[in-house]
Each structure stands twice: as C-alpha cells, then as structure tokens.
Amino acid sequence: MKILQLLLIIGFSFDVSLSSSKWILELGDNFIDVRKDGGYWLVKFYTPWSGQCKRLEPVWAHVVQALKNTHIRVGKVDCSIFPNVGKAFEIITYPTIKLIKAEEEFTFEGEKTTEEIINFAIRLSGPPVQQVTRSESLSNIKNMNQLFFMYVGELEGLLWNTFYDVASKFQAHAFYYSASEEIAMKHVDIHTLPAVFVHKETSHYFYSVGEGNNQIEADHINATMHKWINEERFETFPKITEANINEILRTQKYIVLVVVEENKVFQIPKEMLEFRNTVEALARKKRHVYHDYFQFGWTNSRELANNIAMQIVPLPYLIVLNSSTLHHHVPEDEPMQMTPDAIEMFLKNIIEETVPIYGGNDIAVRIYRTYFKARTTLADRWSGNPVLTTVLLGLPLGFLSFILYSCCCANILDADDDEEEELPHEKKE
Secondary structure, three states, X not given: OHHHHHHHHHOOEEEEOOOOEEEEEEOOOOHHHHXXXXXXXXXXXXXOOOHHHHHHHHHHXXXXXXXXXXXXXXXXXXXXXXXXXXXXXXXXXXXXXXXXXXXXXXXXXXXXXXHHHHHHHHHXXXXXXXXXXXXXXXXXXXXXXXXXXXXXXXOOOHHHHHHHHHHHHOOOOOEEEEEOHHXXXXXXXXXXXOEEEEEEOOEEEEOOOOOOOHHHHHHHHHHHXXXXXXXXXXXXXXXXXXXXXXXXXXXXXXXXXEEOOOOOOOOOOHHHHHHHHHHHHHHHHOHHHHOOOEEEEXXXXXXXXXXXXXXXXXXXXXXXXXXXXXXXXXXOOOHHHOOHHHHHHHHHHHHOOOOOOEXXXXXXXXXXXXXXXHHHHHHHHHHHOHHHHHHHHHHHXXXXXXXXXXXXXXXXXXXXXXXXXXXXXXXXX
C-alpha cells in the first residue's frame, strides 16, 4: 500500500534504452516531503537544455538498470519544471547527482561514469564499515575493487573506533571493511594486531600506529589516520579531471600531472603514451621515495592544464601543482626529451625548493586566472560554433547597450527641455 501511494505521488515514466526497458522515477515537488519517509534515493537533478545533462543520459540509463533490483531507488528531477526542488537541495550546477537518505544528503563529486556512480550509491547505502565473514567474500572484493581499506582485529579499542570514525567521514569516496585475523591472514601477511591496511592495485600498504602514552597516542592516531586515509584513497596514477581534481587537492601534496591528448576512442598518440608510461613507471617503482610528497596522475584535459598554467600548454606537458598554495612548477626541458633520471632530478629540486615557482592564489593571480579562463572559454566556443556564440553574447550586450543609450539620451533630452523652458523667461526680463 505504501509503495502504491508513493507511485501515485511521484509518478512513473517508462524509459526505453537500446538494450532494455527501465523504470525511472520522475520526481516532482512532493519529493521534498517524500524523502523524509526514509529509504535511499539516488537522484539526478538536471535541465533538458544542458549539454552535459544530455551526455549523462546513457550513463544514467545503465545506472538505473544496475540498481533496479536493489534497495536504492533511482530518480531524476527536471529543475526547469520543478525549480523549488532544486532550490530545496541547493542545486547550483547541472547535472548534479545526490544520494539522499532521510535528512542526510551526499553530493557525487567524481567522474560521471557508470561504475563510479554505482559505487558511490552502494557505499553510502550501507554501513560505513562492512564486515567480511568469509574468505571467499574477501577474494571477491579484491577482484571487484581496485582500492579499499580494511581493519583486522577485534571490533573494539582505540584503533577500531578511529577507523570507524574516519570511514564515516570518507564513506562517499572509498570502501571500508573489517575482518577477523583468520580471514585476513589468508590474503595478507599481518605481523601485529589490530591492523589497518589499504588494498591498492594488487598491493597492500599498512597504516603505522606509532608510539606514545595513551593520550598522546589517541591524538596521534586520530590525526595521522585521517591524513593517511585521505592520501591513500586515490590510486597510484589516476586519471585527473575537472570533476575529481578538487578531491585530489585535499591530499595537500604536490600533484604531478602528465597532460596528453586522447581521441574519442580513448587512444593516446604513441609518443605521448610513452612519456605518460615513463612517469607512471617512476611513480610505482619509487613509491617509497616520493609517495609522501607527490600524488601522480594524468589528464587528457588540456583546458584543465591551461587553467593551472594560465597559458596554452603544448602536448605532452608536465606540470606540478602545489595543492596548498596553488603555485606550480614546470621543467626546463621538453617532456619528450626527459629521461627518468631527469624527471627524478626535477622532483627532488621541487622538494628542496630550488626550482622556479609560478602562479599562486593571491588576488592578482586569481583575477588573471579568471580572465584567462573566460577568454579561452570564449575562444573555444567561438571556434566550435561562432553563430551561437554571437547570439549568446550579442543579445545581452545589445540589451545592455540599449539600456545605457536610453539612460544617456534621456538625460540629454531632459537637459534640452530645461534649456528651452528657461529661454522665454530670459526674454521677459
């Protein structure tokens, strides 16, 4: 009965994809009240005129298909028809994806791919830490997830409480599990208990507890585990985009960014691919040397690199961004000519602060960065569609010019009328 009432309140729309038909919940104004009834909602807030919203449609269809038999209800809100819903959830950009449960809501900030969105929903629809009770389950988790965190030991004490607290804060970004010593030891060599490790790309890295008396140790564990998990929740060499760069900047490390070109079928030119692979191999081989200082990654977004460097960068390109100050460094040598030794020397000079710095985050730089981004965006839109760009710019500029002209002309005409009214009085005198 409750489900029937819910369906009558929010309605259904039958959406047909290339592969199969799917039920998609079209949510309206009543969703503001319906969400208070509980349950998990994965909701896309969109407008039909947005190009990014249109590109998300096939991805969203796959998400709906994957989650249709779970306890997560998937819906969408057309904010051009129901602006009050968008306002209630403080939607600023479109599309925006949120996982909503009762009074809580979480905004998806990752790359808008089917896998990322589904993982986001599954993580937040369960407990912060999921318990693994069988060895086979842990094997499946390792096969399915490239990266996850695990606590091993009794579910009590300082380390467990801290791990659970950190998992609650970072639940949207990674999977967290707990297991007994018996189960975990079949997959990982553990020397001391309790223990916390991260499984990343077939390798395991342990959190180091440190030493100290009880109070100092408590403060130390709380601070260092937050920092450790915040840093380790990214792969060794992830793809960095405008969607996830703000999260990566939270590591407070130097971001080593390799910029390459990628075509529509995700192919990278051979020379650029070789350079990217060189940097990736260095990041993996020398993790023990550079991991504390650098987060390595690559991007196919030249626009992202341009906005960091505040210039049109050549490809391939290597840039290192200080996530704390937003200063950046670039090597003097051409990337294609750099050997692994040359790259290492460049990184060591950054650590020693002996290389030139550019950019920053002061007022002058922020103003110039805003100007540069607006200029390049306008240039890109003009080259892509000059007619539409002319219309989008011409209409508001024309309207503004009309208002200014009207105001100026009105003042001039009023002045002329005043002069004409004074002339007869002067003649009478």
